[in-house]
Amino acid sequence: MSTLSDSIAAMREAFIDEARTHGFRLDSDCTALVGDIDIGDQQIEHQIKLDDDFPIRMPRVSTTSGEGGLSWHRESDGSLCLWSSDEASDLPWQSARKLIERITEWHKQSVAGWPDDDPDLDLERYWQPARLSELILYPDLDGLVGRDCLARRKHGGRVLRVDLGKAPTSQQRQRSWGVAVVDVGELAQPVRDFDQLEQLLPARCAGEARRGIEQGRIRILIVRYQRQGHDAALALYAMSRDTRELGAAESAHTGEQTHYVRAGLDAESLLHKKVAIIGLGAVGSSTAELLARSGVGGFTFVEHDQLRPGNCIRHITDHNYLGWNKAEAVRKLLHNAQVIDESCIHVIEDKLTSVDDVEQLFSTHDLVVDATGDNAATALVWMASEALNRPAVSVCLQRGGSVARVDRTLLRDGESHAPPIPPGGPHLDLREGGCGDPISPAPPWACLAAASRAVGMATDLLTDRNQYPPTHIDSLIGDPNATEWE
Amino acid sequence: MARLTTPFAKAKHNVEPTKDDKDNAQKAHLEVRTHLERDPTLQSYGIDTVLIGSYKRNVSIRRVKDVDVLSKLPYLLGNCDPRTLLQQFGRVLATAYGPQRVELQDRSLKVDFPTLDLTVDVVPARPSLARPNSGYIEIPDKNGGWQETNPEKLTELTSQMNKHYGGEYVPLVKLIRQTRRNNLDKRPGGFFFEILTYHAAMSGLGADSDESLFVSALESIARQLHDVVVLGAPVPDPTRPGECIAIRTTAAQMTAAERTFRELAAKARQATKNTACEAALAYQQILGRNDDGETVFEMPAACNSDGTEKQLIDPKRGALNVPSGTKRFA
Structure with a gap:
């Protein structure tokens, strides 16, 4: 055995010794401990099952006679849910004492009805997993409950899309399946099988669902439920015509609310903002993507350059867009990824040289981001910003990509920008065939880091938090000459 | 602990x-x-x-x-x-x-x-x-x-004793029989040691851990053998009150058994005062190998085969803790 596996085995043995001290006995195959725990005025026998990955994973604890009742705090195998994954960075179950204290607390909470319960929306945990490889996608369910629905399987796809539609004939069932959508309302306890589900449904609805499954017309049953007012849905897949053979399938909601729930807390306010990005190269393309994914609702991209094969290693687009204008390529990419509709992005396939054009950008956008790395363009943006009293952010990498720098315009009282960073970094003369500027040795991750910082500053301005200093410098790659500019 | x-x-x-x-x-x-x-x-x-x-x-x-x-x-x-x-x-x-x-x-x-x-x-x-x-x-x-x-009575007594010790009596008898098999010749046999273990259990054994149960049983058996060999005391038959066990063994065999178990008990008692790894090595030597040639008492994960401690990752130093704490996302 390795030191690591020995160490883990030793921790396991230490836990067992400690549990033994608390009166637990180890079973003959050394995988479970059984013992009594004082719960209130009674002793309840518990089993602590130690899987192979203990103590990295939590032990499975259950009452040997089922005490504690069924609740949202029990797994489908009857074991107690003692810690959520984000409560357990220090693996508290390594200590038998802490585990027993937690079990005691679990029972107290169970008797009290879990008054401070977080409404976990995880009904699928209480069902056997479905033998279905596809992901079931469903839209907002309001218009689907109690109506004829079907799930369409796309050729070669990995998804089944649920929508309104007549149940397919037996010949059509290769491509699509009948779906029933039911609503059981607020759930006090997890529903664990079809018989329990039937009790919660109107008789007619329950009967139709049962007949549909038994006759093979319904293969997917979507159960909408609420916990403490939060909506959720469980997709059940009929693995046979026996209602006992319903399994929880992987499923997801396709509506906008779900789309933006992971976009960050600013997404809602950013939806009404428009940002102009000048320069859609390595840093600018990532800046555009991150701002769009964070919720910004409208853009103008300004870029004159075409995408070349060598660009693809640092650009968010790929070889499918070779020869495209970089701004146009980014617009298409974001549209195809369903991040933002292409109609919300205006593209200017040109260099920004006209003062009128710059004035137009500032007047029609909430923020202008300069990601050109071009002194002339940056100077023009800077002057226009000051003159028009409209905000701008400029982002670049310096010293061969070892430093990311972001500046904003419109200094507030007492503020000043950091002095320029002296030139330096790796002395490499990287060039591609033909005439053109030397190629920066900045690695892709440095471009993304610079873009991320620019988006941080942009979001700060767009949300009026105004917490960012006028200059933000990140030292990305260790630089022995850093004292020259720090 | x-x-x-x-x-x-x-x-x-x-x-x-x-x-x-x-x-x-x-x-x-x-x-x-x-x-x-x-x-x-x-x-x-x-x-x-x-x-x-x-x-x-x-x-x-x-x-x-x-x-x-x-x-x-x-x-x-x-x-x-x-x-x-x-x-x-x-x-x-x-x-x-x-x-x-x-x-x-x-x-x-x-x-x-x-x-x-x-x-x-x-x-x-x-x-x-x-x-x-x-x-x-x-x-x-x-x-x-x-x-x-009265052989069927012993079945009943064994079951009662096992219940009294929370299911640990029968495994203890097996460990004692294994100890006998590993350290003695054919006589005295396993049945005799089972009866000695029964009397040991009747007198009360330390049951707060497997180690104390095993060691206190060995010590009790060593004392009983001493009484048989040195004092000529009979071994009562628990199934027939007032009667004694008939021992089919020679005096030399009984003397050898007494000496061996006296030494094993002393070794086990000393082990309880030593580190867990040193103790494990002692118990490994006492229990030997089973009839399939497997070592009966395996060394703990934290111990080398010579009874020294391995250099392991110390969980008390936070090796299993995540430095950035909880509520993380990636």
């Missing part, structure tokens, strides 16, 4: 008869009992076969070499000669298995199952003439007479 719980649990597992052992034993004894119970003569004696011995009491250790079948004959006449009776049993079994596989012994018949690597000992028995309706029985002795015994 308890220690070495896992190695003791593995040791109990390692002396446990295998599933094959159990299956073979069951197959053999059922077959023999069927042959006996179908014989018209034995039927006329009211034959009723029951299992006795270490297999029945679940105190056999790996490998199971023999199974004892008691053939109770409630209608047997009082003047029956044990040798004649044994010959009658011999005829029935020889008809079923052939004379080569059946061996007539002083007090029983041994049926060999060479393919299963075990034997079945058939012991005829009649109700005790001296104490009728007492539940006691008589079995042939080696001198051609009858000897009183």
Whole structure:
């Protein structure tokens, strides 16, 4: 055995010794401990099952006679849910004492009805997993409950899309399946099988669902439920015509609310903002993507350059867009990824040289981001910003990509920008065939880091938090000459 | 705090008869009992076969070499000669298995199952003439007479004692039998040590950990052997109050057993004062290997084979803790 596996085995043995001290006995195959725990005025026998990955994973604890009742705090195998994954960075179950204290607390909470319960929306945990490889996608369910629905399987796809539609004939069932959508309302306890589900449904609805499954017309049953007012849905897949053979399938909601729930807390306010990005190269393309994914609702991209094969290693687009204008390529990419509709992005396939054009950008956008790395363009943006009293952010990498720098315009009282960073970094003369500027040795991750910082500053301005200093410098790659500019 | 719980649990597992052992034993004894119970003569004696011995009491250790079948004959006449009776049993079994596989012994018949690597000992028995309706029985002795015994009572006492010790008594008996097998010759046998363990348990053993249970049992047995050898004290038969166990052993064998267990008990007591790794090495030496050649007491994960401690990742230093804490996302 390795030191690591020995160490883990030793921790396991230490836990067992400690549990033994608390009166637990180890079973003959050394995988479970059984013992009594004082719960209130009674002793309840518990089993602590130690899987192979203990103590990295939590032990499975259950009452040997089922005490504690069924609740949202029990797994489908009857074991107690003692810690959520984000409560357990220090693996508290390594200590038998802490585990027993937690079990005691679990029972107290169970008797009290879990008054401070977080409404976990995880009904699928209480069902056997479905033998279905596809992901079931469903839209907002309001218009689907109690109506004829079907799930369409796309050729070669990995998804089944649920929508309104007549149940397919037996010949059509290769491509699509009948779906029933039911609503059981607020759930006090997890529903664990079809018989329990039937009790919660109107008789007619329950009967139709049962007949549909038994006759093979319904293969997917979507159960909408609420916990403490939060909506959720469980997709059940009929693995046979026996209602006992319903399994929880992987499923997801396709509506906008779900789309933006992971976009960050600013997404809602950013939806009404428009940002102009000048320069859609390595840093600018990532800046555009991150701002769009964070919720910004409208853009103008300004870029004159075409995408070349060598660009693809640092650009968010790929070889499918070779020869495209970089701004146009980014617009298409974001549209195809369903991040933002292409109609919300205006593209200017040109260099920004006209003062009128710059004035137009500032007047029609909430923020202008300069990601050109071009002194002339940056100077023009800077002057226009000051003159028009409209905000701008400029982002670049310096010293061969070892430093990311972001500046904003419109200094507030007492503020000043950091002095320029002296030139330096790796002395490499990287060039591609033909005439053109030397190629920066900045690695892709440095471009993304610079873009991320620019988006941080942009979001700060767009949300009026105004917490960012006028200059933000990140030292990305260790630089022995850093004292020259720090 | 308890220690070495896992190695003791593995040791109990390692002396446990295998599933094959159990299956073979069951197959053999059922077959023999069927042959006996179908014989018209034995039927006329009211034959009723029951299992006795270490297999029945679940105190056999790996490998199971023999199974004892008691053939109770409630209608047997009082003047029956044990040798004649044994010959009658011999005829029935020889008809079923052939004379080569059946061996007539002083007090029983041994049926060999060479393919299963075990034997079945058939012991005829009649109700005790001296104490009728007492539940006691008589079995042939080696001198051609009858000897009183009460083997089924020991099954009952074993079960009661096991319950009293929360299921730890029977595994303890097996560990003591394994200790005997690893450190002594054939005599005194496993049954004798089972009785000594019973008396040790009756006197009260430290039951707060497997280690204290094992060590205190060894010490009690060493004291009992001392009383037998030095003081000439008899060993009471727990199944027959007022009676003693008949010990089929020589004085030299008993003296050797006394000396060996005195040394083992001292070694075990010293181990309880040493580090867990040093103690584990001592218990490993005491328990030796099972009949499959496997080490009975495996070293803990934290210990080297020489009883020193391994250099392991110390969880107390936070090796398993995530530096950035909870509520993380990636």
